[in-house]
Amino acid sequence: MTTASTPAPPTPVPVHRRVADLAAAHIGSWQECYLKDRSSAVAALARLRRGAGREAGETPDLWSLIDTDPLHTAAEGTRPLSEPELVRAENGLHAALTLWAFHQQSRGVPMHRRHTRERPGGLGAAVRQLMPIDGIDEPVRKRLVRAGTAPDLVTLTLRLRDIVALLRRDDIPLDYALLTGQLYLWQWPDGPAAVRRRWGRSFHEQRRRPATDENTTPDTDKDAS
Template sequence: MTTLTATTPVQRVSALTGRLIIPLQRGYLNDESHAVAALARLRRGAGKDVSQMPDLWGLADTGPLHDRPAEGGRPLSESDLLRAENAVYAALTLWALHQQSRGTAMHRPGSDTAPRALGAAVRQLMPPGEIAELIRKRLVRAATAPGLTTLNQRLRELVLLLRGSDIALDYALLAGQLYSWQEPSGREAVRRMWGRSFHSYRAPDQNEAGTPAAADDTTDKDAS
């Protein structure tokens, strides 16, 4: 087991989620049987409370959340651990649903030039320069969910739309936001993040031939 180097709870949740997804995603895209089986189990939990899915326990190693950060800082409290594990499992199960039957990576880190935050991803479902009201309302319903289980269910609906359009999402970023959303004062901050990324998204510039001028760079730091 490798100790996480991130220090804040949000950073630790994001880092662990990315670390868990990347090898599974690589294995799934290479049609490796263990990864295909793991995703099948994970996606059954999409939109559900992890406590209702004992089949998922032990499927993903959340042990590093219990360690003291390598760079210093305090270990997570019991309430922090509950929020962290909820966030990691929610992000993993949603990603597994998103990745199903897709031939390219549906988890991709965002960047300034290729934002992959939830709001930006939902905005990409709409025609450039237009607001599709029914889709916008789905994002609003997720942002105003009364509890985590309902939020997961509403995110599941959005993920299915993203999957159908082959639009990737930064699941490490989403996991950190799901952790923050569970904090007493975190919901409003997360709503602002989703709204800001929705309104700030701009479709890539088109070249003269009408195709994207450059491919997305998926290696930069996470976008917010």
Template structure:
């Protein structure tokens, strides 16, 4: 019997594209490759800002694959493309802020037993068995954002805290959630996912760094982000 694989949904395509682009940038950054260091420096300027405000970032956030039509899939409509582009912009610019001056990759995949979703990452900032009110409030405020611009600004505040604590986040997963957020009823869906991730995380889920270079690569201290 031939198994037919369903084509990726628009959300899955956004998540896969974000993860692929960020993984490539992360490897380059940790290897101190000048093009990646410069790209992240430019992307950081867009963190928390609307996608259209900085046209010079358009070349860095390549949405070309979204315009292609994979086998068995349909072309994305205009409204889908706009939402996908905005989700990618928020995810990549937040990642660039998160990675600044960090010696290990701040983008890491969410896996069973190794949660890296937004809720779990926020919970990791707290003392095991306790809920830090101010930190939890930031997650709640993000969940109550009325539009993507406000959401991006509130996520930026969370990312600054995650960066300070060297806590990783799955930016592919986040990009897909940001895409879903923009549709009617999507915010409720994403809030539930963040809440489930937050409450399901336990210290034993922290896991260890895997052997593959995408998550465990490190680089010596440098002043490459000084500018």
């Protein structure tokens, strides 16, 4: 007699991935509409920018704009988040969305672009693109180092804003979903050191690629640096 096998339980989705996916969903919708000059998206970005440099919850105007319901419900393959997890998830989401809104302001091309192996989208890789191909711009590098040594998330967000201003100037995109997950991890003990390592690895592994790579669509690597 054949015994039916019991299906394996789904692999739990890490919290940082849940937060990253939620950021991607929000930004994907807003960015598409913003680039089509839809008034609702233009207004949403203006509201988001006003929340920059503040903790989540300090800007009531954003409560109805940033939908965090998916963090409060346990879908298949997930579990209910604890209160500390929720607080850190909401803080990371808020910080990343407000930074993206500043980055995207008045730009006619997407400033959020998902990371791929061929086109790295991590913070370190983006900072490296600000520099000469065969050299290091020390003041720019120090901005990244200074961000990594921030004492708290609000300070980190303000220091990242200085970097985003440079990226915005040069139309260099960033994977804000990836950044959201990293900002969530950064808030835990040992998190800053782990995130700094990811940014450093991303910085050193970045290589400028020819323009023909703009049309490639390799597999994404959401957990890359």
